Amino acid sequence: MRLKLAQASMALSLFLPVYFMVAALGVKFDLWSWRVGLLTLILQVGLPLFGLSLILGLVALVASLVRKPRTGWKMALIGLLIPLLGLGYAGALRQGSGDVPPIHDVTTDIADPPAFSATVMAARAAVDANPVNPMSAPMGSLEAYKGPEFSAIAAKTLGEVGRGAYPDLRPLSLPAEPSKVAAAAVEEAKAQGWTLVTTDPASGVIEATAETFWFGFEDDVAIRVRPSPTGGSIVDVRSTSRVGLSDLGANAKRIEAFLAGLEARIAAS
Incomplete structure (x- = not known):
């Protein structure tokens, strides 16, 4: 009986990573919606399975060690370690989410952010995406932030x-002329793995869609290149998630990576 318990513990713990990967990749490949994948399969079903695996692993390990012959303890240990590692990962994510505000729309220029085209806005509307709010909007005036849990940021604007x-996260000044910078921005967007939506180097407007690996969540990126009053160019970027309240800092990291790559590309040219 103790051996069977240890085997069941290990089997369930090995099944969990596969289950979570299938739940996430199913969203990416349009097998089910993100609400089904994230809210139902992972949160409503996956978390209880995770808890069951943790308890089963602990019980199996104790049972296998409490008396001789101590068979199956290695399998039980594996059955306990896998959910413990998952618990540590979830804790790290939770701690990281507490270090960033619950927003999903950031830009380098909060006074005059790049605007998304009608094409991008239509694509967002087609999937019932998050609204694109003005950076000057007070957080407390936005529907998603009207709860008491957001009282600390209610009086501040999104920007x-x-x-x-x-x-x-600031505008990037580059010594090259706008047309050259815009062309380099197109190449850098490709290098980042984004799907280009609008490419108009002549007007300095580039739009793209970035997709996350596991869930395939799509974030829209608007890039604007303008002449600098002192010569050269000014580059601004806005990155906005289509779903989710908090992006866990992903949009800011995306903009930083893009600007760093663009600056290096111009410096090397």
Whole structure:
């Protein structure tokens, strides 16, 4: 009986990573909606399975060690370690989410952010995506942030919250002329693995869609290249998630990576 318990514990713990991967990739490949994949399969079903695996692993390990012959303890240990590692990963994610504000729309220019085209806005509307709010909008006026849990940021604007969390996210000044920078921006967007939507180097407007690996969540990116009053170019970027309240800092990291790559590309040219 103890051996069977240890085997069941290990089998369930090995099944869990596969289950979570299938739930996430099913969203990516349009087998089911993100609500089904994230809210139902992972949160409603996956988390109880995770808890069951943790308890079963602990019981199996104790049962296998409490008396001789101590058979199956290695399998039981595996059955306990896998959910413990998952618990540690979930804890790290939770801690990381507490370090960033619950926003999903950031830009380098909060006073005059790049605007999304009608094409992008139509694509967002087609999937019932998050609204694209003005950076000047007070958080408390936005429907998603009207709960008491957001009282600390209610009086701040969306732009102010983003700027407070990511103070280094600023327009990028480059010495090259706008047409050259815009062409380089197109190449850098491709290098980042984004799907280009609008490419108009002549006007300095580039739009793209970035997709996350596991769930295939899509975030829209608007890039604007303008002449600098002092010569050269000014580059601004806005990155906005289609789903989810908090992006866990993903949009800011995306903009930072893009600007760093663009700056290196111009420097090397």
